[in-house]
Amino acid sequence: MSGNRFFIAPDVFANTEIIFPREISRQIHSVLRLKAGDLVTVLDNEGHCRQVEIREVDARQVIGSAGEIFPAPGEPGVELTLCPALTQREKFEWILQKGTELGVRHFVPIITGRSLIQETGGWNEKIIRWQKIVREAAEQCGRGLVPEISTPLKLADYLNRDERPRGYILHEREQHAGLADSVMRHLSTGNRQIALLVGPEGGFTEDEAGQANSAGLVSVSLGARILRMETAAMAACVICMVVAGELGSFSVAVRS
Amino acid sequence: MSGNRFFIAPDVFANTEIIFPREISRQIHSVLRLKAGDLVTVLDNEGHCRQVEIREVDARQVIGSAGEIFPAPGEPGVELTLCPALTQREKFEWILQKGTELGVRHFVPIITGRSLIQETGGWNEKIIRWQKIVREAAEQCGRGLVPEISTPLKLADYLNRDERPRGYILHEREQHAGLADSVMRHLSTGNRQIALLVGPEGGFTEDEAGQANSAGLVSVSLGARILRMETAAMAACVICMVVAGELGSFSVAVRS
Numbered sequence: 266m267s268g269n270r271f272f273i274a275p276d277v278f279a280n281t282e283i284i285f286p287r288e289i290s291r292q293i294h295s296v297l298r299l300k301a302g303d304l305v306t307v308l309d310n311e312g313h314c315r316q317v318e319i320r321e322v323d324a325r326q327v328i329g330s331a332g333e334i335f336p337a338p339g340e341p342g343v344e345l346t347l348c349p350a351l352t353q354r355e356k357f358e359w360i361l362q363k364g365t366e367l368g369v370r371h372f373v374p375i376i377t378g379r380s381l382i383q384e385t386g387g388w389n390e391k392i393i394r395w396q397k398i399v400r401e402a403a404e405q406c407g408r409g410l411v412p413e414i415s416t417p418l419k420l421a422d423y424l425n426r427d428e429r430p431r432g433y434i435l436h437e438r439e440q441h442a443g444l445a446d447s448v449m450r451h452l453s454t455g456n457r458q459i460a461l462l463v464g465p466e467g468g469f470t471e472d473e474a475g476q477a478n479s480a481g482l483v484s485v486s487l488g489a490r491i492l493r494m495e496t497a498a499m500a501a502c503v504i505c506m507v508v509a510g511e512l513g514s515f516s517v518a519v520r521s
Numbered sequence: 522m523s524g525n526r527f528f529i530a531p532d533v534f535a536n537t538e539i540i541f542p543r544e545i546s547r548q549i550h551s552v553l554r555l556k557a558g559d560l561v562t563v564l565d566n567e568g569h570c571r572q573v574e575i576r577e578v579d580a581r582q583v584i585g586s587a588g589e590i591f592p593a594p595g596e597p598g599v600e601l602t603l604c605p606a607l608t609q610r611e612k613f614e615w616i617l618q619k620g621t622e623l624g625v626r627h628f629v630p631i632i633t634g635r636s637l638i639q640e641t642g643g644w645n646e647k648i649i650r651w652q653k654i655v656r657e658a659a660e661q662c663g664r665g666l667v668p669e670i671s672t673p674l675k676l677a678d679y680l681n682r683d684e685r686p687r688g689y690i691l692h693e694r695e696q697h698a699g700l701a702d703s704v705m706r707h708l709s710t711g712n713r714q715i716a717l718l719v720g721p722e723g724g725f726t727e728d729e730a731g732q733a734n735s736a737g738l739v740s741v742s743l744g745a746r747i748l749r750m751e752t753a754a755m756a757a758c759v760i761c762m763v764v765a766g767e768l769g770s771f772s773v774a775v776r777s
Contacts, residue, residue, distance in 0.1 A: 339746055366752050406746045443769030486769040488762075490595055490662045496622045496755075500768060503759040506744075512756060513699030513742040517773055 269297060269305040270314075270404045272411055278309035283317050283329045290327040293319070305329070308337050308404075310411050337409030341368040341511040344458045346430055348373040349498050350465035351382035351417055358398055360498050365402035365412050367502040368511055372399070373460075374417040379467040388416050420473055423462075424480040432460025434477045435497055437468050439484040444501055447485055448508045449517070459505055463498040525553060525561040526570075526660045528667055534565035539573050539585045546583040549575070561585070564593050564660075566667050593665030597624040597767040600714045602686055604629040605754050606721035607638035607673055612751050614654055619751075621658035621668050623758040624767055628655070629716075630673040635723040644672050676718075676729055680736040688716025690733045691753055693724050695740040700757055703741055704764045705773070715761055719754040 271289050285293065293299045301319055308314045314337040317329040347369045349360050361372060372395075376383060395414050403411045423429070431451065433444060451459060462469075462482060469477070474484060487497055506512045527545050541549065549555050557575055564570045570593040573585040603625045605616050617628060628651075632639060651670050659667045679685070687707065689700060707715060718725075718738060725733070730740060743753055762768045 363752050363755075366746060366748050367756065368746065406748065408746065441770060443766075443771050445763050445769060445771045449772075488768040490622060490624065490664065492622050492662065496619050499619075499752075499755060500623065500759045500763075503756045504763050504768065507701050507756075507760050507763070510699075512744045512760065513701060514697060515699050515701045516705075 269293075269299070270308060270407065271305060272308050272310045272400055272404060275309045275311055278307055278313070278315065278331075281331055283307060283315075283331050285327040285329070287325060291324055293327045294322050294324045299327075307331065308409065312337050312340075312409060314338075314409070339407040340409040341370075341506060341509065342457060343368070343452070343505060343509040343511060344370045344430070345502065345505055346371040346373060346432070346458070346460040347463070347498065347502060348375045348423060348460060349463045350375055350377045350380045350494070352465055352494060353381055356495050357382075358395070360495050361395055361398050361414070362402045363495075363499050364502055365399045365408065366406045367499065368408075368506050369412050369502060370410070371413045371415065373415040373423060375423055375462065376417055376419045377465055377473055378470050380465045382417075385417070385419070392416065420462075421476065424476060424482075430458035430460040431456060432462065432482050433485045433501075434462040434469065434474060434482045435464065435487060435501060436474045436484040437486070437491070438471070438474065439486040442483065442485045444485040444487065444504045445508055447483060448505050452509055461498075461501050461505065463494060463501060466494050525549075525555070526564060526663065527561060528564050528566045528656055528660060531565045531567055534563055534569070534571065534587075537587055539563060539571075539587050541583040541585070543581060547580055549583045550578050550580045555583075563587065564665065568593050568596075568665060570594075570665070595663040596665040597626075597762060597765065598713060599624070599708070599761060599765040599767060600626045600686070601758065601761055602627040602629060602688070602714070602716040603719070603754065603758060604631045604679060604716060605719045606631055606633045606636045606750065608721055608750060609637055613638075614651070616751050616754050617651055617654050617668075617670070618658045619755050620758055621655045621664065622662045623755065624664075624762050625668050625758060626666070627669045627671065629671040629679060631679055631718065632673055632675045633721055633729055634726050636721045638673075641673070641675070648672065677732065679718075680732060680738075686714035686716040687712060688718065688738050689741045689757075690718040690725065690730060690738045691720065691743060691757060692730045692740040693742070693747070694727070694730065695742040698739065698741045700741040700743065700760045701764055703739060704761050708765060717754075717757045717761065719750060719757060722750050 303319045315331040317331045319329045321328040347364050351374050399412045559575045569590050571587040573587045575585045577584040603620050607630050655668045
């Protein structure tokens with residue numbers, strides 16, 4: 266499949282003649298400078314992909330002919346929910362971009378006692394911006410689905426959710442349990458859903474860690490050095506994915 | 522030991538009365554706003570640390586009394602050399618910062634056919650800037666040593682070096698060998714030195730990968746998704762460190 270990938274709405278995807286929406290048309294014409302005859306891949310964000318041969322290129326509208334429908338590749342076999350504390354814009358957007366590349370399926374921004382951002386409303390505009398970041402990252406790295414982003418939640422509200430995957434809270438006071446070992450045991454039970462809670466700069470308070478533990482989240486350590494929040498979030502995602510065999514083969518990876 | 526750590530020159534470190542250099546004095550006075558009686562940790566970048574009680578604080582000169590000399594904690598048991606292709610400034614500096622947190626011991630910037638930066642001279646000013654970045658990251662995360670940064674080298678010159686650790690080249694064409702498995706075998710031989718070569722956006726050319734393989738570097742994959750250069754560099758560091766048991770306990774970690 267071609268390296269240029271675009272997520273488009275399922276109704277557009279369903280036609281043999283694909284009329285690309287304006288934003289993607291502009292990108293194909295002005296940024297990528299593709300020509301008639303070039304191939305791109307379209308995905309419907311419901312798990313399917315098709316190769317499209319471009320027929321007409323215009324800054325406002327690109328038209329192409331789509332081939333057969335295939336299952337979209339690129340989704341990890343692990344459903345990872347990353348819950349990072351809200352922090353300054355660049356750092357947070359960077360976590361969204363890197364997390365998407367590393368295979369995160371759901372992002373749940375959380376508001377904790379020490380989170381740099383404490384607002385509890387007015388998220389619509391931010392979420393639209395965040396969605397654009399994860400869509401572009403998903404297109405670039407070859408994901409089959411665009412990760413979902415929840416409205417930011419207070420930690421207590423996240424913990425009170427009826428449906429949430431079993432998971433781990435990165436806590437510097439934890440001295441023993443390592444994330445890799447815990448994830449290995451987790452996956453060996455056949456459970457493919459994992460949640461990871463990553464605190465803000467300054468970490469979770471003891472009280473917050475206690476609440477999370479009471480709600481079933483296991484405290485884990487990332488070792489002796491003090492990682493910045495974004496480094497810790499990414500390292501935790503890498504650890505989950507490598508243990509699951511999703512970042513190159515891993516002989517002790519547990520397959521369900 | 523106190524959370525505020527500073528690397529100072531060994532000759533200053535050797536005295537019981539520590540007269541902090543100007544830049545650190547300014548930081549203690551104006552940024553951290555520490556007072557007489559507060560404790561900081563000093564390191565000599567030769568593997569030792571001491572706790573220092575601040576006696577006099579001035580923007581130009583801070584004076585403190587140092588206690589006993591201890592071995593500095595915080596250095597991983599693996600000596601990781603990260604060789605990232607030169608790329609745009611922010612991305613490269615980010616790799617230096619995160620690599621330091623994750624435990625990289627030596628950075629060797631390399632110039633490859635597709636590197637965004639191709640200059641081969643005038644590095645002095647850049648290296649001074651880079652050294653400041655890794656020193657601050659090492660202070661913040663609790664390393665015992667400041668990572669070393671080599672002058673940038675052409676890939677061929679790196680491969681021709683007499684002394685270089687056994688290592689791995691991240692290559693997208695590699696389909697089978699995973700980095701984690703390879704590092705596990707590597708460490709099981711008792712060899713604690715590892716080099717990681719990370720190509721620029723666009724990757725290594727086939728020719729470059731071939732040269733690296735001929736020079737004994739093993740091609741490894743980071744899985745099915747296409748990671749940006751900086752994501753791949755960090756994921757590779759995380760994988761080496763978690764396998765070595767340096768990012769939280771890891772039950773299959775190989776200890777020499």
